[in-house]
Amino acid sequence: MDLEFGPEYEDFRQEVKDFLRKHGEKSPGSAALRSNKTISWQKLLIENGYTARTIPQEYGGYGAQPDLIQSRIIAEEFANSRINPGLGGQGISMLVPTLLELGTQAQKAQFIRPTIEGEMVWCQGYSEPGAGSDLASLTTSAVLDGDNWVVNGQKIWTSTAQLADWIFCLVRTEPDAPKHRGISFLLFDMKTPGIEIRPLVDMTLAANFNETFFTDVRVPKHQIVGQRGEGWQVANAILGHERDSLGNPNITLARLNTLIDLMKTETVNGEPLIDNPIYRDRLMKIQGRVMAMRFNELRVLSSQLNKDQDPGIARMIVKLQGTELRHDLEGLGIDIMGEVGLCYGDNPHTRTGGSWQTQYMFFLGLIIGGGTSQIQKNIISERGLDMPREPKVIKKGGQ
Amino acid sequence: MKFGFSEEQVLLQDNVNRYLRDNVPLDRVRTFADGGTDTDIWQGLADMGIPALLIPEDQGGIGLDALDAAIVAESLGYHVTPTPFLGSTVMAPTALCLSGGDHSELLEALATGNKRVGIAFGEAIARRNSASVTVTNTTLTGTSLFAFDADADFYLVADPNKHLFLVDTNAKGLQRRHLTTVDKTRRTVELSYDAVAAQCISEDPSVFEATLDIGRVILAADTLGAAQNMLDQAVAYAKQREQFGRPIASFQAVKHMCAEMAASLEPCRSMVWYAAHALANLPQEARLTACHTKAHLAEVGKFVAKTSTEVHGGMGFTDLLGLHYWFKRCGSNRQWLGAPELVREEAAALQGLT
Ligand SMILES: Cc1cc2nc3c(=O)[nH]c(=O)nc-3n(C[C@H](O)[C@H](O)[C@H](O)COP(=O)(O)OP(=O)(O)OC[C@H]3O[C@@H](n4cnc5c(N)ncnc54)[C@H](O)[C@@H]3O)c2cc1C
Numbered sequence: 001m002d003l004e005f006g007p008e009y010e011d012f013r014q015e016v017k018d019f020l021r022k023h024g025e026k027s028p029g030s031a032a033l034r035s036n037k038t039i040s041w042q043k044l045l046i047e048n049g050y051t052a053r054t055i056p057q058e059y060g061g062y063g064a065q066p067d068l069i070q071s072r073i074i075a076e077e078f079a080n081s082r083i084n085p086g087l088g089g090q091g092i093s094m095l096v097p098t099l100l101e102l103g104t105q106a107q108k109a110q111f112i113r114p115t116i117e118g119e120m121v122w123c124q125g126y127s128e129p130g131a132g133s134d135l136a137s138l139t140t141s142a143v144l145d146g147d148n149w150v151v152n153g154q155k156i157w158t159s160t161a162q163l164a165d166w167i168f169c170l171v172r173t174e175p176d177a178p179k180h181r182g183i184s185f186l187l188f189d190m191k192t193p194g195i196e197i198r199p200l201v202d203m204t205l206a207a208n209f210n211e212t213f214f215t216d217v218r219v220p221k222h223q224i225v226g227q228r229g230e231g232w233q234v235a236n237a238i239l240g241h242e243r244d245s246l247g248n249p250n251i252t253l254a255r256l257n258t259l260i261d262l263m264k265t266e267t268v269n270g271e272p273l274i275d276n277p278i279y280r281d282r283l284m285k286i287q288g289r290v291m292a293m294r295f296n297e298l299r300v301l302s303s304q305l306n307k308d309q310d311p312g313i314a315r316m317i318v319k320l321q322g323t324e325l326r327h328d329l330e331g332l333g334i335d336i337m338g339e340v341g342l343c344y345g346d347n348p349h350t351r352t353g354g355s356w357q358t359q360y361m362f363f364l365g366l367i368i369g370g371g372t373s374q375i376q377k378n379i380i381s382e383r384g385l386d387m388p389r390e391p392k393v394i395k396k397g398g399q
Numbered sequence: 400m401k402f403g404f405s406e407e408q409v410l411l412q413d414n415v416n417r418y419l420r421d422n423v424p425l426d427r428v429r430t431f432a433d434g435g436t437d438t439d440i441w442q443g444l445a446d447m448g449i450p451a452l453l454i455p456e457d458q459g460g461i462g463l464d465a466l467d468a469a470i471v472a473e474s475l476g477y478h479v480t481p482t483p484f485l486g487s488t489v490m491a492p493t494a495l496c497l498s499g500g501d502h503s504e505l506l507e508a509l510a511t512g513n514k515r516v517g518i519a520f521g522e523a524i525a526r527r528n529s530a531s532v533t534v535t536n537t538t539l540t541g542t543s544l545f546a547f548d549a550d551a552d553f554y555l556v557a558d559p560n561k562h563l564f565l566v567d568t569n570a571k572g573l574q575r576r577h578l579t580t581v582d583k584t585r586r587t588v589e590l591s592y593d594a595v596a597a598q599c600i601s602e603d604p605s606v607f608e609a610t611l612d613i614g615r616v617i618l619a620a621d622t623l624g625a626a627q628n629m630l631d632q633a634v635a636y637a638k639q640r641e642q643f644g645r646p647i648a649s650f651q652a653v654k655h656m657c658a659e660m661a662a663s664l665e666p667c668r669s670m671v672w673y674a675a676h677a678l679a680n681l682p683q684e685a686r687l688t689a690c691h692t693k694a695h696l697a698e699v700g701k702f703v704a705k706t707s708t709e710v711h712g713g714m715g716f717t718d719l720l721g722l723h724y725w726f727k728r729c730g731s732n733r734q735w736l737g738a739p740e741l742v743r744e745e746a747a748a749l750q751g752l753t
Contacts (some may be wrong), residue, residue, distance in 0.1 A: 001402065001403070001404070001407070001466055001624055001672070001676045001680075002400055002401045003402060003676070003680075003681075004400065004403075005400050006400075030647065030711070061530055069400060080734050093550065102618045200676040211536075254654075260752070263752075264734035264752075271468065274747075274752050276753075277744070280744070280747050280752060280753070281740055281744070283696070283747075283752075284691075284743035284744070284746050284747050285694075285698070286742060287691065287693065287746070288691040288692075288694055288695035288698075288743070288746075291665035291670060291688065291692075291695070292667060293665065293666055295669035295670050295672070295673040296401075296665065296667060296668075296669045296670075298673070299402050299403070299668070299672075301400075301402070302400065302401055302402035303403070305400060305401070306401050306403065306541050309401070309403045312665060312668070313661060313662075313665050314665055314666070314669070315662070317662040317665050317666070320658075320662050321662050321663070321666065331719055349727040376657070376658075376662075377654065377655045377656075377658035377659065378651070378655075380656065380658035380661055380662055381655065381657050381658040381661075382654070382656035384658070384660055384661055385657055385658070386634075387634065387638065387648040387649070387652075387653075387654050387657065388636065388646060388648055388649040389649070390649060390650075390651055391645065391649060
């Protein structure tokens with residue numbers, strides 16, 4: 001057992017701390033896409049290697065050798081100081097890693113730089129009305145016509161489609177192949193003729209996601225990642241990245257500390273909330289769970305650094321446990337506030353910017369999105385515990 | 400950086416597991432539950448050097464630390480092993496070594512497994528109205544409840560001021576009565592003191608606290624092992640039991656019960672490792688992680704105990720299967736040395752939140 005990262009890393013940690021002290025105030029509170037403040041903060045972070053750290057310089061990254069400990073220190077320090085760690089989003093957290101792994105030279109050169117700099121915003125076109133958890137049954141089609149794919153069909157729940165410049169999209173190109181082998185992964189411009197976006201208002205009462213319709217959308221043939229029919233594998237490479245970023249325990253810890261601060265200062269009948277033993281016990285229960293997830297993360301990190309160490313199912317459970325925990329934490333933030341906890345939006349009594357309600361709902365969204373909690377449990381039981389798959393239902397009158 | 404076991408620790412774990420698998424099957428546990436002794440098991444573990452684990456080398460021990468003890472505790476919990484490990488190997492040596500006094504004779508006897516020291520801490524943690532210990536000079540009067548290890552040669556007794564005393568089981572005025580509890584894999588006693596001469600070990604509350612902390616982490620490790628065993632049994636049973644013409648493991652309700660158990664138990668592993676490591680190496684974090692680990696494992700242990708029993712259907716409820724030994728072991732680990740609400744309140748106090 002050796003939890004020391006070593007003296008060279010302590011210097012590195014100090015550099016990060018110094019940077020945050022010096023520049024922290026330039027950071028945008030929350031990342032409004034495309035605002036000047038967001039983009040210049042993003043560029044400053046890249047210049048200093050605090051985001052896009054290992055992306056090669058030729059693609060606009062900082063170009064450092066991959067070093068998991070350095071990445072971890074950066075994540076810890078940004079979370080501890082509660083300073084914006086730079087843009088995430090589906091383009092940066094999902095598409096860029098996939099292009100780096102599976103994209104052509106030309107695709108990397110064209111897309112990575114503007115994406116990580118926040119100039120090119122992406123949306124993810126996977127889910128369809130008939131294909132959610134059972135994503136592989138998607139039916140949006142792409143047929144080759146000369147040098148173009150012609151895309152027809154509908155996507156749904158497309159987050160940020162209304163803002164996105166480009167989409168990465170799963171389409172069926174081999175209708176006669178088995179369902180997992182007939183899918184391809186296309187990239188195309190959202191300004192291409194034939195795309196219609198209809199906003200869907202979600203429970204936060206914002207229209208964060210959309211229905212996206214494609215009618216004879218012509219996509220140049222080379223804008224495919226991987227080979228024809230390999231889209232499912234390409235997509236799965238991405239889902240791995242997405243799930244890793246969903247339950248980040250460093251951010252959960254920072255949120256917990258915000259909650260503790262609030263409970264110390266907010267009073268009911270003149271008593272600070274923290275003096276209420278029931279709220280305090282609920283807080284401590286959550287603190288224990290956060291602790292367990294942080295140490296779990298340490299084990300995942302350690303097994304990446306030490307190839308002889310078996311992480312068991314430590315990684316497989318992060319999405320399920322991390323999102324549920326965060327949802328519970330945000331829910332406590334609402335409960336302790338009583339009626340004030342209902343405040344949403346502009347109201348003189350709103351605390352912490354109303355973020356408890358927003359995040360409570362947002363994390364319910366994350367419990368559902370990116371593979372629901374039930375799908376996570378299927379994965380844990382089938383791949384983690386080697387339990388058999390559910391037998392196929394035989395439809396009435398069918399085979 | 401490595402958050403995991405050394406080669407020696409893996410070896411230790413393998414050896415203890417092998418010994419327990421071969422020598423402490425459920426039938427052996429039942430013999431103990433029916434009133435038999437644990438001396439042969441303890442002797443076997445002593446032959447492997449287990450009782451000497453935490454005792455410094457210059458006192459006849461091996462000088463390992465809390466993480467090694469947690470590794471052993473996890474295996475003991477996995478096999479619901481009756482042993483005096485918690486008191487004699489973990490808590491008593493910790494207190495004796497921290498006390499600053501010369502206890503070399505007793506430590507050497509503990510290291511070989513020849514002597515056993517039980518723990519009577521309840522009155523310093525959560526004193527009930529039916530018990531209390533009062534001390535005049537070094538004479539004890541009153542009662543300690545749920546002292547564990549019914550066969551101890553000495554007891555380490557804490558009074559409400561967190562002072563520690565060592566009492567010889569044969570001392571005049573000491574009475575020992577068995578307390579029947581649900582957990583038949585261990586035996587607890589009520590100690591009553593009628594002006595019993597005792598040796599003061601420490602009046603420094605931090606010695607009591609450090610001893611309590613390691614005891615709590617070791618109980619958490621025991622729960623980790625016990626709960627893992629219950630999960631393993633549930634998954635194995637589900638794969639083999641058939642209903643409606645298919646293994647019940649293919650029913651999603653059953654799969655999800657198992658997945659939920661696995662998902663809540665897996666982070667507990669890291670939590671126990673970290674808490675044990677912190678005891679010896681991260682003094683600022685040690686107390687808080689010990690409290691949270693004790694409380695969190697208590698909750699997860701309770702959930703796994705219930706759910707894994709349900710996966711077995713009626714069979715889970717039988718004595719024949721014996722799953723209840725693990726169920727109750729998790730139950731007593733939960734209550735001993737501070738139930739979760741109490742321990743969480745301590746965690747809050749440690750952070751200045753009370
Ligand atoms: C906030 C948010 C943002 C999103 N953003 C995007 C995006 O940008 N791009 C995109 O493509 N998609 C996006 N999604 C869609 C998301 O991936 C799907 O909602 C999700 O995969 C579930 O699919 P579904 O909505 O069709 O639900 P369904 O699959 O119909 O599920 C309904 C219920 O049935 C359960 N269920 C389904 N199958 C099983 C099974 N085999 N076993 C057990 N239970 C099952 C589910 O767990 C759920 O409880 C987003 C969703 C949300 C909530």
